[in-house]
Amino acid sequence: MRLHENGQPFFSLVFSSSNHDPFEFPDDRIELYEQPKQTRNNAAKYADYAIGRFFEKAVKSPYWKDTVFLVVADHDSRVDGAGLVPISHFRIPGLILGEGIAPKRDPRILSQIDLPPTLLSLMGVDNENPMPGRDMTAQPAHYTGRALMQYGMNLAYMEGGGDVVILQPRKPPQGFTYDFKSRELTSGSLKEGLSEKALATALWGSLAYQKQLYRLPVQ
Numbered sequence: 001m002r003l004h005e006n007g008q009p010f011f012s013l014v015f016s017s018s019n020h021d022p023f024e025f026p027d028d029r030i031e032l033y034e035q036p037k038q039t040r041n042n043a044a045k046y047a048d049y050a051i052g053r054f055f056e057k058a059v060k061s062p063y064w065k066d067t068v069f070l071v072v073a074d075h076d077s078r079v080d081g082a083g084l085v086p087i088s089h090f091r092i093p094g095l096i097l098g099e100g101i102a103p104k105r106d107p108r109i110l111s112q113i114d115l116p117p118t119l120l121s122l123m124g125v126d127n128e129n130p131m132p133g134r135d136m137t138a139q140p141a142h143y144t145g146r147a148l149m150q151y152g153m154n155l156a157y158m159e160g161g162g163d164v165v166i167l168q169p170r171k172p173p174q175g176f177t178y179d180f181k182s183r184e185l186t187s188g189s190l191k192e193g194l195s196e197k198a199l200a201t202a203l204w205g206s207l208a209y210q211k212q213l214y215r216l217p218v219q
Contacts, residue, residue: 004063016050019043025050040078055097064099068122070115071095084166084174085156088183090149096122109145109160110136113201130208132201148201157198165194173198 004010018025023043030049033041051071058064073092080086094115101122113133120127121135139145144160155167164176164185175190208214 004061004067014054016047018050019047066099068096068098068101068119070119071097072112072115074112079151083185084154084168085149085151085185087149087156087158087164087178087185090147091183098122106136108136108139108143109147109158110134111145111147113148114145130205130214132204146197148198155198155202157194157201159191159194163191163194165190165198167195167198167202 019040020043023038023040025043025046030042030046033039033045055069058067058069072094075092076089079089081089094110094112096119111133113131114136115133116131117129117133117135118137120129121137146157146159149156149158153169156164157167158164158178162178162180164178166174166176168174173190173195175188175194176185177188178185
């Protein structure tokens with residue numbers, strides 16, 4: 001990779017779009033899961049193939065030894081439904097790979113906002129930043145976590161025990177309980193302080209940016 005040859009740290013974003021309409025991908029790469037070719041299942045199978053091929057090459061490349069890789073989705077194959085927020089569709093895979101990173105499965109609830117500070121920690125970067133996420137390498141094993149999910153104009157905030165608040169424009173917050181086994185959301189009482197935490201987490205990034213609350217230190 002030419003970026004690695006420059007001898008400077010770099011960040012690279014690769015977006016896989018083959019599993020979006022119109023589900024186009026090259027011929028003769030995979031054995032089709034079904035007919036016709038351009039279906040969601042075939043496109044997902046090709047995406048798996050392409051990511052696998054990428055890492056086959058990456059582990060043989062000079063940049064593997066000093067690069068941290070993150071593979072993450074934004075939602076599952078289809079997010080729909082008449083509910084305020086279809087929480088079960090936001091259960092996504094997140095893989096962190098790299099030389100020296102021991103494989104493990106983390107049972108805690110976390111959100112995409114937790115990934116940047118976690119990656120910085122894995123890279124050995126000691127920093128202070130305005131990101132609302134948490135470094136998961138620094139959280140205790142009993143940390144239950146929380147997650148944010150946006151569905152149209154609605155925002156769901158869920159804590160690890162299954163307490164959920166859903167915020168809607170110009171409507172009072174509503175409390176729910178999420179069952180992780182049945183993946184069902186049922187109406188319930190609103191846990192004290194949960195709506196305030198949800199709103200603060202959702203708005204903090206934009207507020208900090210607009211008011212320039214974080215700046216590089218003056219030399």
